[in-house]
Each structure stands twice: as structure tokens, then as C-alpha cells.
Amino acid sequence: MSDDDLTATRRAKLRELRAVGRAYPNDFRPAHRASQLHSAFESAEASALESARPPARIAGRVVGRRSFGQAMFVTVDDGGGRIQAYLRRDQLPPDAWETSRSLDLGDQVGVEGTLFRTKTNELTVAASEVRLLAKCLHAPPEKWHGLADVEIRYRQRYLDLLSNPAVRDVFRKRARIVAGIRRFLSERGFLEVETPILQQIAGGAAARPFRTHHNALGLDLQMRIAPELFLKRLLVGGFDRVFEIGRNFRNEGISTQHNPEFTMLEFYQAWATYEDLMPLTEQMVCALAEEVAGGRVVRCGEHEIDLTPPWRRISLVGAAASAAGCNESDLRDPERARQVAERHGVAIPPAAGAGGIATAIFEHLVEPTLVQPTFVTGFPTEVSPLARPSDSDPWVVDRFELYVVAREMANGFSELNDPDDQRERFLSQLANRERGDDEAHPMDEDYVTALEYAMPPAAGEGIGIDRLAMLLCDAPSIRDVILFPLMRPDRRAAASDEGETPGEGAAPGRAPEPRA
């Protein structure tokens, strides 16, 4: 049967339902969840159930149907688990039996009855009532292999979720990660805040923004690339520990590790340095791993990652020099650094000085090797326009990045709160922009003004939630932990949808759906 035929068959059943009553009722209230019933009656013997006849009222999607003429088994998935129901003609009202006979895979159904165990000892609802609650008009993906077409999995995530239980688990884990972060930070006195996504100057990171427009104000705006500068304004305002979990938007390429919109945690703590944030990060990530991955050792692809603190610490310039076979001093000199980069075939970013070149060398030679959790410190000041210079060596800043499985996972530093230095850094970034670095940080005078009102010394950190979820859920692509990743429009589907009206032509009796 073609797709149209499959749908037409189901639509015909829907038409019959409409003819005799409400096709989409909302008066059935399930009293039990499949998982509850399984755990509550786990140890109940068949004979015990036989005498007690515990009532059960469940609702969910039909994911299996085995028919025997005058009886059938139906497996119902209520989102949290599955339980099967046994439907017999001689135990059901006639209309419920008719409903049962017309059930299709994918339908939403409500079943009421009593629990028993079958010959094969499976806990089962012996149905005394069956209600169709919502008709499924399309054939669902195959029961055994599930949905494998990656494109459909992303475009129609609901199909992925309803046919691949492991996918639901990933997103449940992701929710627990986010909830765990909130709990962890709230317990430590951090205040959760929300700052603008629509901004006039998108700052706080090196990235190209999306542009948009506010009609009433006639104002061009950008989507935020980071909440950083607003969160630090809040430090000036007197909130000494703040955090935000929210979406950032960066107008850049898509890969297994990049989605144009992604979720970031940023938190700021006054009276702290980047040294304080490293153990805090270790604690937080360990707590999350123990909660969602069952321990501090997590499997990620072919790697086994041991998150037990303390994590290794290396210096960026030191590691880059040793990987490139040169001295650190070579990487502090623009000309010699350039030669080292060229010798190793490392592309030199536009407008880069020695610090930028050293960072590029690090990223190409060292970053891919950082599989176990590693804090990288000693970032050049040149590539860190918002971070506080190290007291002992102002060529670098008090900053770290966390790498796990060769992926950047977190970025934290002691905040630059000297307004005059910050203005100079912005000006230097502007100069880089002139020289072709289109991701150089823009000038933000309003932010500098905020610093002039005295921001307490502080440290702040950003953690990529998607990448953290990838690590803790063992997901190879960021699209596996983002429910609806950005996709190109599917022009094939658009073209064919315009050419036909699916199913409707063959259903002349069907009245249009009232919408108001």
C-alpha cells in the first residue's frame, strides 16, 4: 500500500468516529503509569493478582498489536514505559470491541481494567473498557529497527522520539543536567537571571552575530553571542553571584560540534579568581556525571573518560611550544612565532600577533590530544580581551579553558575590571577588525561606563551545555542532544506538498476542522 492508501485507510476510520461522536475526546484520565504498575506489582504472583484484581487505568500510544480474532494484545507506551493490555470480545462492551478492532499502530488509546499475569508471566491489563483518544493518520516507523533515516530523525524529531526510546533517554538526561546545574549553583548562593538576547552590540565572545530588526523602534539589532557583558553589569549592580542558562546565537558553520543556536551556562562570582572556579567546575561536572552517567568514569565514543579530580593542568604556551619543538620565548615573538607556525603548516589568523599565533599553534597541535579532562591556562592577553592580566606576567591572562575528548567544554577567567584597560583592549580589537579580523570584539562604551562605577573583582565562566550533554550522554554529534537542530529547508517536500492535497481528495465527506 502506498502512503496515501495507508493514510486513506486510517482517515476512513476517523470519518466513522466523527460520524458517531467526538473523534478527539479529552475526558479520559489515566490513573496509572506503566512504570508505576510494573514496579508496584513486580513481585506479585499470578495467583495473588487473580484474587486481588488490582484496577488499572492507563493511556498512551499503541506500539504493538497482536490480534487473535476474538481477542488481541495491545502494547501501550505512555511515554515513561510500556504495558500490554489484553482485549477480549466477551469482556468488553460492543462499542469498545469495535474500537479495539479498528486500532492502528500509533493511535493514542485509553484502557481500563484489572491487572493479571499471562501464561508467559507478563503483567497485563485485562481490559473492561477501551477508548480511542486520538487517531494516528500515518503509519509509524517500523517497530524493530525504529527510525534510522538521520534526516527524518532531525526534521521530524517527534518520530524519532516516539520510535527510539534511547533518544527520549538522552533528552531526559539533558533535562537532568540542566536541573542539576541550577541546583548546584543555587545551593551556592548564585542568583539565576535573564539578560537580553536582542542586543545593539553583540559582545562577550569572538563570533559573528545574526542580525535582526525591531520595527516599532526602527532599530537594527543583533542576537546575542554571549550574555557575558550583561552579567558583569549585574556584578556592578550588587548581585555578587549570578548565572544564566540560555541560548546563544553565532552565525557560523555547522558541524558535529557546532549548532548556530546553542545553550550556554555562564556564571560570575565576585571576590573570586579563576583559580577558585577550576575546583568548582570539577565538583559540578562530577556531580552531574554521577547523577546522569552513573559515575565519574564515563564512556564517550571509543574513550573512557575519568572525571575524578583533580584534572590535569597545562599551560597553553608551554604545551604549544613543546608540541612545536621550540622555546616558549619563540612563541612570544611575532616573527619567530610566525616561522614556527609556517613550519608546522598552521594557518595564521588575520591580524594575529604572537599571542594569536601561539593560540593557533596550540589549537592545531595540542587540542586534538586533550582527551582526558584538562585545564589549559596561560592564555595570551591578545586573545582574551575581557580577561584580567596575570599579575606576574601581563602577556598572559588569568584564564583557563577546559578540554575533554578534544573538545572545548568551558572557558573561565578572572574578569578585567579596570575600565581604562578594558577600553584600550576594545580599541585594540577595533584595530584588528580594520586588519581583517571580522570576529574582533566591538567597542561597547556602555559596558566600559559600567566598569567605571567599579565592578568588584570577580571570576566568571561559561560552560557549553550541549557539549557537556554530549559527553555525559555519549553522543557523537551535537545534533543528538539538540531536539531541533538547524536544517536547510527541504525543498523536495515543499514542492510535492504544493502539488497535491494529501488524502483530502479521497475524503469528500470530511468536514473542515473548526479552529476557533
Next chain:
RNA sequence: GAGCCGUUAGCUCAGUCGGUUAGAGCAUCUGCCUUUUAAGCAGAGGGUCCUGGGUUCGAUUCCCAGACGGCUCACCA
């Protein structure tokens, strides 16, 4: 943006060294079946082989272009 790979029934996949009716399992339809669980048995239907051009007597298959996806690289704090 570049390279490689993929796109065949609603789903999961075979297949065609260019050949006449393109297959399987699940799903669907018909019949039988009151404890099955990837239920079973018998039968049937279901295809824009991603799209468009080209080569050819003949293209789902070969060539070119395009669409969409995946991976790698580039980009990307």
C-alpha cells in the same frame, strides 16, 4: 566553502556489470485464529528507484548539473 559517501515501497534494507513484470522483512488489506509478545497460517495490494538534463534502440543503473543529508577538512574562544 572543499572533498568523499548516501538518497530504491509508510519504515528497515537488498538489487540492477544498461534490458522487457525492481525484491525481502515489518506495516497495510482479505480470510482463519480467545494468553500473544519481532504472535502464527493462507492470499493480495503497494514504487516519481531524490530532481532535471545528456548518452543510448532502451537509464533506477552510465555521464553532467542540482536538491537534501552524513562524515572529514576549512571556518568556529
